[in-house]
Amino acid sequence: MKYKHALFLNPYVAHKDDTRSIMEIFPPTGLEYVAANAKGLADKITLIDLRYEKDLSDVNKLLDFIRKEINIVCVSLGWRRQLNEIYDLLNRMPDNIPLVVGGYTATEITEDLFKASPRINIIVRGEGEETIKEIFKCLPLENILGISYRNNGSIIHNANRPLPDVNAIAAPDRSLRRNKYNMRLNGVDLTSPTYDYMLSARGCAYNCKFCTFSLNPLGQKRNYSARSIDSVIEEIEGITADIVLFSDDNFFVDVKRAEKICDLIVECKIKKRFIAQARIEITKHPRLLEKAVKAGFKMFLIGLESPHDHILAQMNKGFNSDDIRKAFEILRKYPIYCHGYFIYGNIGETEEEMMCIPKFAKEIKVDSISYNKLRIDKYSALKELAEKTPGYHITDKGELYSDMYSHPALKKIGKKIRFSFYTLPRLLKIAWKMNIVRFYTFKDIMSFLIVSPFVLKNIVVKEIQKGRLGNSIKRTFMSNQGRS
Numbered sequence: 341m342k343y344k345h346a347l348f349l350n351p352y353v354a355h356k357d358d359t360r361s362i363m364e365i366f367p368p369t370g371l372e373y374v375a376a377n378a379k380g381l382a383d384k385i386t387l388i389d390l391r392y393e394k395d396l397s398d399v400n401k402l403l404d405f406i407r408k409e410i411n412i413v414c415v416s417l418g419w420r421r422q423l424n425e426i427y428d429l430l431n432r433m434p435d436n437i438p439l440v441v442g443g444y445t446a447t448e449i450t451e452d453l454f455k456a457s458p459r460i461n462i463i464v465r466g467e468g469e470e471t472i473k474e475i476f477k478c479l480p481l482e483n484i485l486g487i488s489y490r491n492n493g494s495i496i497h498n499a500n501r502p503l504p505d506v507n508a509i510a511a512p513d514r515s516l517r518r519n520k521y522n523m524r525l526n527g528v529d530l531t532s533p534t535y536d537y538m539l540s541a542r543g544c545a546y547n548c549k550f551c552t553f554s555l556n557p558l559g560q561k562r563n564y565s566a567r568s569i570d571s572v573i574e575e576i577e578g579i580t581a582d583i584v585l586f587s588d589d590n591f592f593v594d595v596k597r598a599e600k601i602c603d604l605i606v607e608c609k610i611k612k613r614f615i616a617q618a619r620i621e622i623t624k625h626p627r628l629l630e631k632a633v634k635a636g637f638k639m640f641l642i643g644l645e646s647p648h649d650h651i652l653a654q655m656n657k658g659f660n661s662d663d664i665r666k667a668f669e670i671l672r673k674y675p676i677y678c679h680g681y682f683i684y685g686n687i688g689e690t691e692e693e694m695m696c697i698p699k700f701a702k703e704i705k706v707d708s709i710s711y712n713k714l715r716i717d718k719y720s721a722l723k724e725l726a727e728k729t730p731g732y733h734i735t736d737k738g739e740l741y742s743d744m745y746s747h748p749a750l751k752k753i754g755k756k757i758r759f760s761f762y763t764l765p766r767l768l769k770i771a772w773k774m775n776i777v778r779f780y781t782f783k784d785i786m787s788f789l790i791v792s793p794f795v796l797k798n799i800v801v802k803e804i805q806k807g808r809l810g811n812s813i814k815r816t817f818m819s820n821q822g823r824s
Contacts, residue, residue: 372512536581647700
């Protein structure tokens, strides 16, 4: 049997009063990968991203569309957000239409997902490109690797599917998009450039112990596996977005390959702005840095993790704080915006040590930072250490906390880190650096200036509703290092 009309659904919706709506900036590329590999196996494929669908984000209208048009529904769960709302949606799906769920979170919580959503027929675990082909070919479920399914009241878990060759995976089908992706905040489009993801390689060449992405939720580690350079350039040429993020764990693992891609971007006269994840080791290759700048790389996302050598060693990062300092002395010589990732709440870390993050970030002059609490997932290399360390606990969701630092205490420390780093002078420096590296054009800046009053109004209203406007103004416009 060939399905007449298949729906691939990103079930997350945008909340206008939620600053996290900035996550709308990028498309659901993972879902597009799976949909691309189902092409030809259904007469028609529709991909709906509810973050951008004003009408269909109404559950009743979406269900009406599904009843009239769809023969199979495939839903991607990539985050643990909005789960209760998504469970409600899944449980209201028509009984006569197969319901398939996949994605990172679906793989993590397979058992819980089946319990919460009796309407689910199949859960795809791990990478789903090959699995979806066999589902759409209607192979016997017991013969399909990488799925869990219902059978006479029981849940059957088939063996995991081996990771496929990256060059055998079809590129995401961007023709299925019904909208463009740009930066939004509080329901307002901030700038005109459009954004897109792409993967030039899968897997990681490193073995950082904290990392929640080096192993998938099945415990499988994909070693660094690069796509052919020709396929990468061909995909870039087909992308219409202005700004492209290479979501490889580290785009610059293979220096010669990265140089060749940069050379071809210039040779093919591809005019885009690129963002890439990198490690500080890139500073050992000045020729690569020069070529990256010439090719249009405007921003590096760099995992720094900690200012403390003992924590960096605990994480098996492969460098120390002096290495970071030296690397940023070099990076400052190039017109590249650098965003640093940090982790706090590490095993044995004190609040005083956590609060060194903003100080260290200012010292090395990184342009902006993210800071996240340490997570200990099922297959994390730090799991044994956390379990053996007195006073430390791991929730079912992989959240680490201790007798000394509870979840609320860690959240409070996170706010102190944020307000210690992101002062008004810092925000002005960020805007200036964006201008220096030409991340945004004059047209983009003018577009932002036009909408900024609406954004500010939405933020002020939200802060008033939460009764924290005065405190937020004080924290934003005053230096408050160490203030709680």
